[in-house]
Amino acid sequence: MSEQPIIELRGITKRFEKKLDFAGKIAKRLGAPVREEIVHAVDGVNLSIRKGEVVGLVGESGCGKSTLGRVVAGIMPPSEGTVLWRGTDVNALTGAAKKEAQLRAQMIFQDPYASLNPRMKVQDIVGEAPLVHGITTRGGFDEYVDEQIRRAGLDPAFKKRYPHQFSGGQRQRIGIARALAVKPEFIVCDEAVAALDVSIQAQILNLFMKLRAELDLTYLFISHDLGVVEHLSDRVVIMYLGRVVEQAPSEEVFARPNHPYTSSLLSSVPRIEARKRAFAVVQGEIPSPLNPPSGCHFHPRCPHATERCKVEVPKLREIAPGHFSACHLNG
Secondary structure (H helix, E strand, O other): OOOOEEEEEEEEEEEEEEOOOHHHHHHHHOOOOOOOEEEEEEEEEEEEEEOOOEEEEEOOOOOOHHHHHHHHOOOOOOOEEEEEEOOEEHHHOOHHHHHHHHHHEEEEOOOOOOOOOOOOOHHHHHHHHHHHOOOOOOOOHHHHHHHHHHHOOOOHHHOOOOHHHOOHHHHHHHHHHHHHOOOOOEEEEEOOOOOOOHHHHHHHHHHHHHHHHHHOOEEEEEEOOHHHHHHHOOEEEEEEOOEEEEEEEHHHHHHOOOOHHHHHHHHOOOOHHHOOOOOOOOOOOOOOOOOOOOOOOOHHHOOOOOHHHHHOOOOOEEEEOOEEEOOHHHO
16 A cells, blocks of 8 residues: 555535525614624544555544545545645646546445436436546447446346346446446545445445456445444445544554544444443534634534533644644543
């Protein structure tokens, strides 16, 4: 595994702003308590991913992990911060270099029903991008598409069918074939197995690992399923309400969690070896990203919170080799 980061994030912040419409502006001028709404989806994230690595990104629904994945894949720009591709700011790339970077990072989406155009045949869904970008020619189109479909575990004989004629697992394989068709080096998998039956999940996960070995792929694997992340990932990043609160090698996180949020997540995972243990869940609800808590975002739900946690944002510090945690209890 290379030490050179293939993707590096520096201070990535993403906000979504809902501006006041005309009526809202008039109401505000008349003294009504209305204001523009700002969703703080991602808040100052630093992250580097080395070539050949599988990084698991974990957190509850609403923590910003899918938004971060879209920023990493280049689907949406950050509000603040820098995304580096092989050490170069992607915003500084132009022409062929920019096109190359965009093609090399792809994304596989959570919902295999919504992520495919229902009006397009499978051969066009998979083959459109490589044809447009000159990866294949019109003469070699059929052969190239067949290769991608076969690699994803489907029969090319079905390539003239439409997405609605396939099962959920088959549609996800079509999504994988579409991503592979532009020869990426880095793939963001956004809850790519969450909508599938358990038996199909196992097949898709095994396919991901097979493709990683065959094509030397790098993954950012976004999931709320800690069991899946433990099985797949070299390193795990825990995210809470837009911030990274802990990251470490996979074995370290599951054996020695440091942040109270990570410990709470792990205690909610049922395990055979701990079947006599009382099942626990993270207490409380995740706060609204419209109005996140001050200081440490987790302090309203943390059993160890102090007054310092309510006013001061903890820094992500290295507490052991390769193990980082953002908690005031460490210092």
